Amino acid sequence: MSEEKVIALKSDRKNFEDIYFNGNQGSLLFSPTTKSKTITTIAAAVILLIVFLLKDSLGKDNVGILYFLSFIFLLCAVFLSVSINKVSRWKKQVNHYLNLIDRCKVYEIRFDHNFFTVNIDGEKETSEWKDFDYFEANEKFISLEGKYNYMFPKKSMSEKEYNMLKKILKENINKP
Template identity: 60%
Template sequence: MNGEKNIRLHVNRKDFEEIYFSGNQTSLFFSPTTKGKTVTTAVIGLILLILFCFKGDLSKEKFGILYFVSFLFLLCTVYLSLSINKVSKWKKEVEKYLKSLESRKLYQINFNNDFFNVNIDEDEESSHWGEFNSFEINDKFISLEGKFNYMFPSKSMSKADYDSLKQAIKKNIKE
């Protein structure tokens, strides 16, 4: 690949949503970010409820257990609320990004052996291939992480363009 390759993406919001919002990503309590914290908080809450039901049977020496489990429950609740806030903010940012993509007329990728450029309505971001740390390629999308982060759905381009981009990434980014 000596020359420059240009790929024009056909932006369809549903193609991007299908990828960004897959796998309970937007669920406040059961997204990959919050699921463990939700389960832990529920288990600690159940233990606390059981302790409260049997608090009359606890001796004064063992009453500290109730305070300790109450503290753990409070701590878990705080961590869970922080994670829920993080998921909520992420969802709002993605929605804002997707809304901005709908109004764009040009979404184009240009690359050669040295550079990778993304042009969205004359807003151009240029990177050397070495500025990307990692990538993920599967049948649904290609994602790049580094100086700039990108995600390109396979449905947004032709099969030949998708294969060409996939080969260029595998050739130029060392993981």
């Protein structure tokens, strides 16, 4: 492959949203990152509420259990809020990127033997093939990880272009 190949991507926002927000990934409380923490925090709150309602039946010696459970609930709430903040920042970055794609006139991938370039309305990010550590190709998208991270939905290009890109990536990126 000595000549430069170009794939012009269709910048349909919905194609990208289907990938990024698949499986509740955009949900603040029930994304894969926060779901277990949300359930744990709810469970801790329920247990704390039950013990609080039954505090009169606890002896004065066992009131420390209420303080301990309050501490556990507070700890769960802090971990949940940190995870919610992480998902919120990710969602904000993705929405910014989707807005950029939504407004762009030119969205293309250029590659040759040495370089891989993504061009969005003249803003170019060029990488050497060695800058990529990993790629994944499945029936919905191709993702690249390295100096820059990319995700290209299969729906944003033709079947022929998708298969060509997948083949070129297999040839140029060492999969672990």
